[in-house]
Amino acid sequence: MRIIKAKDYEDLSLKAANIIAAQITLKPQSVLGLATGSTPVGAYAHLVELCKKGELDFSEITSVNLDEYVGLKGDHPQSYRYFMNEHLFNHVNIDVSKTNVPCGTAADVDAECSRYDNLITSLGGIDLQLLGLGLDGHIGFNEPASYFAKGTHRVELDKSTLEANSRFFTSIDEVPKSAVTMGIGSIMQAKKVLLIVSGANKKSILEKTLYGEITPEVPASILQLHPDLTVIEAVD
Ligand code: F6R
Numbered sequence: 001m002r003i004i005k006a007k008d009y010e011d012l013s014l015k016a017a018n019i020i021a022a023q024i025t026l027k028p029q030s031v032l033g034l035a036t037g038s039t040p041v042g043a044y045a046h047l048v049e050l051c052k053k054g055e056l057d058f059s060e061i062t063s064v065n066l067d068e069y070v071g072l073k074g075d076h077p078q079s080y081r082y083f084m085n086e087h088l089f090n091h092v093n094i095d096v097s098k099t100n101v102p103c104g105t106a107a108d109v110d111a112e113c114s115r116y117d118n119l120i121t122s123l124g125g126i127d128l129q130l131l132g133l134g135l136d137g138h139i140g141f142n143e144p145a146s147y148f149a150k151g152t153h154r155v156e157l158d159k160s161t162l163e164a165n166s167r168f169f170t171s172i173d174e175v176p177k178s179a180v181t182m183g184i185g186s187i188m189q190a191k192k193v194l195l196i197v198s199g200a201n202k203k204s205i206l207e208k209t210l211y212g213e214i215t216p217e218v219p220a221s222i223l224q225l226h227p228d229l230t231v232i233e234a235v236d
Contacts, residue, residue, distance in 0.1 A: 001210070001224065006234040009198050013042025015232050016130070016196050020047060021056050023128045023192070028060045031120075033129030033187070034088070035066050035140075036080045039196050040130060044087040051092040058094040062123055064116075066131075066140035066187075068104040069176035070154060078168050079104060102152065102180040113152040113180060120186055129190035133197045136160045137205050137218035141181035144217045150185035154178055184222055192228045195220070203235040 006012035020043065023030050034040075050056040065080055074081035081101040089099050100119060106112035120126065131139050136158055142149060143158045156178050157165075166172035187193065197206050209220040210231065216222075223229050 001226075001229045001231065003210070004230065004232045005236075006198075006232050008234050009042060012196060012198055012232050012234040014046055016040070016043035016194060017046030017050070019194055019230065019232075020128065020130065021050055024056055024058065024061060027127060028057060030061055030127040031123045031125065032061055032063045033066065033126040033182075033190055034063050034084065035130050035132050036083045037132045039132040039198050041087055043130075043196065047088065048091040056092075058092045061094055062098040063089075063094065063100060064120055064123070064126060064182070065099075065101040067179050067181040068102040070104050070109065070178040070180060071176045072104045074101070074104075102182075104176075104180060106180075109154050109180060113154065116152040116180070116182070117186065120182070126186070126190035128192045128194060129187055131187070131193060131195045131220075131223075133195060133202055133205060133209065133220055134161060135164055135201065135205060137209060137220045139184070139187060139195075139220045139223070141179040142184050142187075142219040144219060146216060148184040148216045148219065148222055151183040152180060152186065153183055155181055184219060188222060188226060190226075193223060193226050193230070195223060195229065195231045197231065197233045197235055200235060206231075206233060206235055 068080045072079035102116050141155050162175045166175050169175050208218050214221045
């Protein structure tokens with residue numbers, strides 16, 4: 001595990017963008033695993049800038065996002081598909097047909113989960129998976145549980161996650177109660193993982209993640225076993 005201490009959020013964002021840009025440059029046909037949430041916003045902005053300057057080419061990239069709320073269509077402003085369009089896809093030369101986000105409105109959620117797993121397998125797995133860290137230690141929407149879920153699955157969101165995400169909705173009652181998320185297995189099979197963590201409120205869960213017991217109660221703690229994990233943190 002490599003731990004990079006960033007000076008602040010801006011520094012973290014630039015460092016994360018540089019690592020993702022290096023991945024794209026070294027392997028233009030990369031499969032990128034992408035995350036939403038507040039943390040990657042700055043990194044995405046830097047990637048957009050590099051692409052606009054003609055220094056980065058997304059034309060051969062395929063992306064697979066970690067998760068999506070159940071019940072939200074892609075054009076809902078709080079859906080993760082909408083987030084990705086707004087923060088990245090609409091502003092870079094990625095082929096939108098090669099961008100993938102689980103479908104939150106699939107009539108058969110289990111079938112959608114299998115489709116997503118098969119898709120990741122058919123792409124040959126993920127080259128670089130970008131992750132944020134939830135206050136309860138979740139990655140994707142893999143919430144604390146009694147076991148590590150392997151594949152894509154539906155999950156009921158924890159109270160702390162609903163509260164944290166209510167900042168994007170008018171009220172907590174509007175936050176969808178469940179989501180479809182890539183499993184811990186798919187995340188762990190990514191060739192490289194880049195975990196970005198920002199904010200003093202994440203300091204304690206980051207410590208548990210990196211140095212605590214490896215337990216499904218802290219889902220991100222399994223990353224300690226990943227052979228190519230880079231952590232960029234700005235939590236002091
Ligand atoms: C989002 C995701 C979540 C977030 C996590 C941290 O796609 O997978 O695990 O990374 O909730 O969110 P922020 O960055 O908003 O603190």
